Amino acid sequence: MRRALTALIALCILIPFPAAPAEEKVTLTIMWADWEPAHLLLKLAEEFTKETGIEVRGNFVPWPQYHDKMFVEFASRKTSFDICLPDSQWIGEAVEGGHLLELTDWIKEKVDLNNYPEMVIKSYSEYPDGSGRYYGVPGLLDFVLFAYRKDLFEDPKEKEEFKKRYGYELKVPETWEQLRDIAEFFTRPEQNLYGIAMWQAPLATAGLVDEFLGLFWSKGGRLWSGYEDKKVVGYLNDEAGYEAAKLWVELYKFHPPGAANYSVDEVLTAMQQGLVAMAAIYAAFYPALTDPKKSRYADKIGFFMSPAAVDPSGKKHHYVQLGGQGMSISAYTPHKEEALKFLEWWIREETQWKFAEAGQITPDKRVVYDDRFLKLAPINEVVRKSLPLLRDFWEIPEYNEMAEYMSRKLNQACLGQITPKEAMDDIARRHEEILRAAGYYGR
């Protein structure tokens, strides 16, 4: 026994310990939604790795689970990711919780903010608006645009019939009222064809409110009295708000059956399968419609910008709902220096060009206003026209509950359970309740 023990100890001494690595290799993890732009970013990051030796990997989550997954990790005060791309409206929730690294000094030193539209900086980087405190750099530009079936819109018989019925030419709509007429015109259940598909699901993210607000603002709607006093009743549910809700509910009649739960996938599928003549999507999803492997009508799909509208007093407004994400750094990462290097690489004009050349959308004005950009993707003309019209909604931490309630009530209005007016009145009342409970009115 003693001999065996001695042999074991000798063996342990003789086996050499593995040499400690000279320097530990850093791998940055990026959390983003599981979609085309994320996979493209990872591919482009190979060049960053070549340049710096820092590896990059992705932690991509499907859109419907993305918010909850990110904030559950934030709540544990330890994240599996170093860099994240929170949806623009989550910035307040993330900053107030202390989950994002403040980049104000770094941005002032490294980023020329003039390269981006003001709305993009406000939505993706700055919190609170106008505070001059920054928590990210612009990541992916995204906004609502419309896809349409060119074969239907350009068919001479359809054009003739449309003119006979509505008294004007069938072409891509410039106003929400024209969009309504066209949606009605193409709604033909007997041919299994419907006018339009838009996000209708009662969700805070990728739900109804994301696509409703373009119409709401263009009708002259206001979410509240202003960032300072945040009064909602009498603002959100004024005449303009009612009109917007009424038109949204009317548009629902021209959706395919069962559209009340439509979100990203359902709207894309409806367009890919030729079930609808028009669909409202967020711009970054467009490759799913133009890829022949995914879309039966890939070569027949065109794009147009979110339309304008006239408010009850007759004044014309034109706003486009902003989406997209900034690129931020988790406050809990042990690799702050490396993450900052990645952000610096990302905002380079050269990297932004590569992102655009691969068919995705950059908010960098140096790229968007260069005419070469227009030829890079079928949506790029719409991107350039939409850029000055972008508008985003609440970015306060309570946004999730407010957006979800708004989606749910308008969803009920679409289904005829309540009237559009009742929906807007109820939303306004509930929004004030949420804001009051959060303590905004006593401040």
Next chain:
Amino acid sequence: MRIGDTGLKWLFLAPTLLLLLFIVVFPLIWSLGLSFCKYNATRDEPPLFVGLQNYRRLLSSPDVWRRFTVTGRYVLLAVAGEFALGFGLALLLNRRFYGKGLITTLFLLPMMFSPVVIGTFFRFMLDPNWGIVDHVLSKLGLPRIAWTSDPRFAIYSLVICDVWIWTPFMILMTLAGLSTVPPYLYEAAEIDRASWWLKFRYITLPHIAPILILALLFRTMDAIRFFDQVYVLTGGGPGEVTETVPFYIYKVAFSYWRTGESCALAYILVIVIIGLSSIYIHYLNKVRGR
């Protein structure tokens, strides 16, 4: 130092007890404490004690009661459906026939799949535009139904999905109960020329009643906590017609981050489940005592 028998017993038990204490008892006590606080888990602020405010607010909220109504309706429809189908199928399966083993195994398959996967399949199958169910309905000359998005049918889409998954459980429990009935009782009844109904009423039912009540208890408890398919199939919509209490708790906890309030609602649900279970257990004891 010598360890006595009692010491050794505690030494062996200690790791399990500590683990249970850490993963079960501690979160329970911690969440009970949070249910009396205003607290947001994503904020760097400590919980603020508010007494019974969360409970008062929840119990006086019509929104919460509406969700309890949805949950109650769903539980009643789903458990009744599973019971009727499972019991009937078990009676049919409780005889000798060729391929009985294979058929019984096939019947049990739905229970073995992940509820999320099943929910996703049902979402596609019930789609009114390209789903197989509506395709068959239209071939039969029946109107298409927007199962998951029509407020009149959405709850039934959840019930159908749940009945499909959990009917096998009822079959299994009923078959287990039926196997305990001594065959000589049926033989005696045959001699007395008792009808099928009399045999069922006075022999089968009294013997399997305890196990049936147990099966109903398990299914009711589970159905009240129903979450997966709501999340995948309807997302609580359209409007709020399929928003059950557990789904609402999830939203309050992880979307709105009202952590204290979500803990309070979870405890209210636990009290409801305990109350319902007590009723079942009362009947179970009554049946057993006969």
